[in-house]
Amino acid sequence: MRKNKITDLFTIDKPIIQAGMAWCSGWRLASEVSNAGGLGIIGGASMQPDVLKKHIQKCKKATNKPFAVNLPLLYKHVELHIDTIIEEKVPIVFTSAGNPKVFTTRLQEAGIKVVHVVSSVKFALKAEQAGVDAIVAEGFEAGGHNGREETTTLCLIPEVSQAVSIPVIAAGGIASGKSMLACLVLGADAVQIGSRFIMSEESSAHQNFKDYLLKVKEGDTKLSLKKLTPVRLLKNAFYKQVTNAEAQGASDEELRVLLGQGRAKQGMFEGELEEGELEVGQVAMSFHKIQPAQEIVQEIWTEYLQAIEKIR
Amino acid sequence: MRKNKITDLFTIDKPIIQAGMAWCSGWRLASEVSNAGGLGIIGGASMQPDVLKKHIQKCKKATNKPFAVNLPLLYKHVELHIDTIIEEKVPIVFTSAGNPKVFTTRLQEAGIKVVHVVSSVKFALKAEQAGVDAIVAEGFEAGGHNGREETTTLCLIPEVSQAVSIPVIAAGGIASGKSMLACLVLGADAVQIGSRFIMSEESSAHQNFKDYLLKVKEGDTKLSLKKLTPVRLLKNAFYKQVTNAEAQGASDEELRVLLGQGRAKQGMFEGELEEGELEVGQVAMSFHKIQPAQEIVQEIWTEYLQAIEKIR
Numbered sequence: 001m002r003k004n005k006i007t008d009l010f011t012i013d014k015p016i017i018q019a020g021m022a023w024c025s026g027w028r029l030a031s032e033v034s035n036a037g038g039l040g041i042i043g044g045a046s047m048q049p050d051v052l053k054k055h056i057q058k059c060k061k062a063t064n065k066p067f068a069v070n071l072p073l074l075y076k077h078v079e080l081h082i083d084t085i086i087e088e089k090v091p092i093v094f095t096s097a098g099n100p101k102v103f104t105t106r107l108q109e110a111g112i113k114v115v116h117v118v119s120s121v122k123f124a125l126k127a128e129q130a131g132v133d134a135i136v137a138e139g140f141e142a143g144g145h146n147g148r149e150e151t152t153t154l155c156l157i158p159e160v161s162q163a164v165s166i167p168v169i170a171a172g173g174i175a176s177g178k179s180m181l182a183c184l185v186l187g188a189d190a191v192q193i194g195s196r197f198i199m200s201e202e203s204s205a206h207q208n209f210k211d212y213l214l215k216v217k218e219g220d221t222k223l224s225l226k227k228l229t230p231v232r233l234l235k236n237a238f239y240k241q242v243t244n245a246e247a248q249g250a251s252d253e254e255l256r257v258l259l260g261q262g263r264a265k266q267g268m269f270e271g272e273l274e275e276g277e278l279e280v281g282q283v284a285m286s287f288h289k290i291q292p293a294q295e296i297v298q299e300i301w302t303e304y305l306q307a308i309e310k311i312r
Numbered sequence: 313m314r315k316n317k318i319t320d321l322f323t324i325d326k327p328i329i330q331a332g333m334a335w336c337s338g339w340r341l342a343s344e345v346s347n348a349g350g351l352g353i354i355g356g357a358s359m360q361p362d363v364l365k366k367h368i369q370k371c372k373k374a375t376n377k378p379f380a381v382n383l384p385l386l387y388k389h390v391e392l393h394i395d396t397i398i399e400e401k402v403p404i405v406f407t408s409a410g411n412p413k414v415f416t417t418r419l420q421e422a423g424i425k426v427v428h429v430v431s432s433v434k435f436a437l438k439a440e441q442a443g444v445d446a447i448v449a450e451g452f453e454a455g456g457h458n459g460r461e462e463t464t465t466l467c468l469i470p471e472v473s474q475a476v477s478i479p480v481i482a483a484g485g486i487a488s489g490k491s492m493l494a495c496l497v498l499g500a501d502a503v504q505i506g507s508r509f510i511m512s513e514e515s516s517a518h519q520n521f522k523d524y525l526l527k528v529k530e531g532d533t534k535l536s537l538k539k540l541t542p543v544r545l546l547k548n549a550f551y552k553q554v555t556n557a558e559a560q561g562a563s564d565e566e567l568r569v570l571l572g573q574g575r576a577k578q579g580m581f582e583g584e585l586e587e588g589e590l591e592v593g594q595v596a597m598s599f600h601k602i603q604p605a606q607e608i609v610q611e612i613w614t615e616y617l618q619a620i621e622k623i624r
Contacts, residue, residue, distance in 0.1 A: 120530050140452065141464040149531030152453040152464040154485035154494065155594045159530070173466035182466065182494035185619055218432050218471070219461030282467045307497055311623050 005167040006190035009113060009133060010066050010092060013037030014301050015190030016180070017136075017169060018197045018293070020070020020094055021144070022046035022279075023269040027055040028202040029293055031062035036297035041068040041094055046265065049080040056088045066091045068115075073098020086110040097145060100130035108133075117171070119147025119156070121163045128164045135164065136192050139172030143195050143281035146223055146230045153183065161187025175283045177303025193300070195281040200293035206271030209278060216284040228255055232281060237274035238263060317479040318502035321425060321445060322378050322404060325349030326613050327502030328492070329448075329481060330509045330605070332382020332406055333456070334358035334591075335581040339367040340514040341605055343374035348609035353380040353406055358577065361392040368400045378403045380427075385410020398422040409457060412442035420445075429483070431459025431468070433475045440476045447476065448504050451484030455507050455593035458535055458542045465495065473499025487595045489615025505612070507593040512605035518583030521590060528596040540567055544593060549586035550575060 006015045018025065018033040020041035030040030040063070042055050052069070059067050069090050071081055074097050082103055085093055093107055096117035104114045108131070116127040117136040127135050137160040139153030140146060153172040161168045170188035174180060175196040183191050198205045199213060216234065224233045225242060233239045245258055259277075267276020291299075318327045330337065330345040332353035342352030352375070354367050364381070371379050381402050383393055386409050394415055397405055405419055408429035416426045420443070428439040429448040439447050449472040451465030452458060465484040473480050482500035486492060487508040495503050510517045511525060528546065536545045539558060545551045557570055571589075579588020603611075 122530070139464065139466070141467050150534070151530050151594055151597075152451065152466065152485055154451070154465050154491060155453050155597065156530075158488065158490055159598060173464055176470065178470055178498055179466060181623075182497045185494045185497060185623070186490055218434070218463050218468075222462070282463055285463075285467065286471060308623055311493075311497070311620055 004189045006134065006169060009167060010039050012039050012066060014297065015169075015184075016297055016300055017041065017190055017192040019171065019192045019194030020044065020068065021194050021198065021203075023265055024198050024203045024205040025070075026204045027059035027062060028204070029197060029200055030055075030067050031059045032200070032202050032293035033197070033297055034059075034063045034065040034067045036294040037065075037301075038297045039066060039068060039092070040293075041070050044069045044071045044081055045075055046269075049077050049084060052081055053084050053088065056084065056090055060088070068092035068094050070094040070096065072096050073100070073102065078103075082107065085112065094136065095132075096136075100127045100132050104130050104132055115169070118160075120149050120151060121156075121159050123147075124160045124164050124168075128166055132166065134167040134169060134189075135160070136169040136171050137161075137188070138192075139170075140223065141232075141282040142172030143221070143232050143284070144279040146232055148226070148230060150223065154186070157183055157186040157188050173281060173283050175281075175286055175300075177300045177305070178307050179283075180300060180304045181307040195284050196287065196296060196300075197293060198280065199287050199290050200296055201290060202293045205268050208271030208273055209268050210290050212273055212278070213280060213284050213287055214290075216280070216287065218282075218285045221280060221282055221284065225255070225259075228252060228259075231277075231279060234278040234280055234284075236267075236276075236278055238267070238277055316501045318446065318481060321479060322351050324351050324378060326609065327481075327496075328609055328612055329353065329502055329504040331483065331504050331506030332356065332380065333506050333510065333515075335577055336510050336515045336517040337382075338516045339371035339374060340516070341509060341512055342367075342379050343371045344512070344514050344605035345509070345609055346371075346375045346377040346379045348606040349377075349613075350609045351378060351380060351404070352605075353382050356381045356383045356393055357387055358581075361389050361396060364393055365396050365400065368396065368402055372400070380404035380406055382406040382408065384408050385412070385414065390415075394419065397424065406448065407444075408448075412439045412444055416442050416444055427481070430472075432461050432463060433468075433471050435459075436472045436476050436480075440478055444478065446479040446481060446501075447472070448481040448483050449500070450504075451482075452535065453544075453594040454484030455533070455544050455596075456591040458544055460538070460542060462535065466498065469495055469498040469500050485593060485595050487593075487598055487612075489612045489617070490619050491595075492612060492616045493619040507596050508599070508608060508612075509605060510592065511599050511602050512608055513602060514605045517580050520583030520585055521580050522602050524585055524590070525592060525596050525599050526602075528592070528599065530594075530597045533592060533594055533596065537567070537571075540564060540571075543589075543591060546590040546592055546596075548579075548588075548590055550579070550589055
């Protein structure tokens with residue numbers, strides 16, 4: 001339970017992957033997670049091409065361990081980002097929100113491992129057919145963008161693991177060594193953890209957002225905006241506006257206007273807690289502290305080993 | 313991982329509990345599960361008082377092992393049911409949907425163990441304060457009635473287990489030995505499994521319903537009727553009617569009229585697959601066969617022991 005297909009594929013020590021999160025995970029967080037023996041991921045979605053380049057270069061200086069970049073394939077600068085990733089020889093790319101057929105071969109021909117994020121068995125099979133090296137299977141409880149099937153991690157992982165023969169990384173609802181072991185028991189080879197790393201000292205989330213997450217209780221997040229693209233949000237003033245608009249039958253166009261531009265940046269990066277968009281997973285209800293990223297990795301790892309020991 | 317607080321409390325061999333399900337679990341199913349070393353539960357909610365009495369009497373003849381009755385506390389015949397349960401010396405009662413303060417003491421004074429079903433830490437603490445012997449913590453992925461917080465089993469179990477000191481039974485999304493071990497790793501002492509036991513030969517679900525469940529895919533169930541009482545349903549014609557009515561802003565009263573009487577019986581017991589109400593969990597996407605209840609218990613148990621072995 002220490003070494004497996006994922007630690008081999010990425011040449012990392014621990015099958016703990018820090019999710020690439022828009023506005024929350026830059027080079028500081030990614031390099032620290034990689035230095036701790038996990039895999040750190042730079043969240044490319046919230047970066048302009050020149051900004052991503054700088055983050056990759058700084059990450060390479062801050063760690064000599066493998067790290068990755070996360071890239072939603074529908075992102076407007078995706079071509080420029082891919083050029084940068086190849087140029088800078090980033091070893092691993094996590095893609096999401098788009099067709100994995102389009103860029104996988106090009107990235108792999110440049111020697112880059114490609115992992116695609118899915119929320120269903122159907123899309124897991126499509127990603128495997130597209131030739132990706134591994135998949136992330138993400139359940140309903142995850143923060144941010146999510147699938148329409150609403151399948152939870154507990155139901156999703158056993159089915160996806162049986163359906164594909166490439167390695168599976170579980171995501172959604174995982175923030176501890178116990179939930180890590182639970183997901184490996186279900187058939188995953190590794191876990192991807194997002195929300196808990198927002199609570200690291202090195203995450204680029206605004207301090208207001210981190211402090212707010214210390215007070216989150218059960219039921220405080222909700223899968224929202226199901227008419228457009230489902231996304232799990234904290235229930236702040238912005239959430240209430242879009243939810244009311246949806247309830248009153250707003251059209252997709254009206255919702256898009258209401259969403260506007262830069263709401264996620266405003267909320268998570270600039271700390272505007274009511275008017276901004278705050279994306280986080282259900283598991284935020286379990287957070288009690290902000291701590292160094294390396295300490296988070298170590299705590300999860302120690303708890304994971306203890307959980308194994310408890311079964312023995 | 314074989315004996316624990318729950319096997320001691322109920323004096324059973326295996327911490328596997330078959331959920332009491334309206335229209336699906338009578339004495340035949342409950343007695344077989346108990347005979348296999350788990351705990352079988354008669355679903356009292358769908359029975360008239362005289363029917364429940366007969367089921368209890370037949371169950372006692374069919375097994376000399378402990379069994380239980382499930383009782384939603386808001387049920388109209390609840391007082392009569394409780395009289396019958398005490399009279400017939402049923403050893404264990406699982407209560408749900410109501411205030412556990414009202415009947416717990418009376419049942420316990422009659423020598424009956426009381427377990428209450430909750431969907432949140434908040435209600436878990438209230439049940440503990442009411443003096444129940446154990447709780448079932450049920451996640452979002454479960455079939456039938458469900459909580460408003462939408463917390464999944466993976467997120468719920470670690471928090472509930474930490475919050476209370478009485479034994480915790482995990483429910484929602486569990487149908488295999490792997491998911492059983494995952495939940496015990498998360499902190500549960502036992503698992504309650506519903507949907508998979510619908511697929512037993514002994515369940516009183518209509519054959520049409522069982523056959524339909526063989527074809528369920530991911531995304532085919534949905535937490536519905538959130539305006540009234542949230543319930544996870546299969547997406548049939550009835551589901552579409554109530555969902556459209558909700559989307560068009562139907563009042564609670566209009567929804568109640570549309571729901572009418574006897575929809576659950578019509579769907580699950582009489583096999584009317586389109587006009588009836590079909591309650592099942594997300595995990596139905598993993599079903600491939602109908603088999604004897606004892607074989608289900610044994611299969612889950614064997615897979616559970618193998619999953620432990622794999623970690624060793």
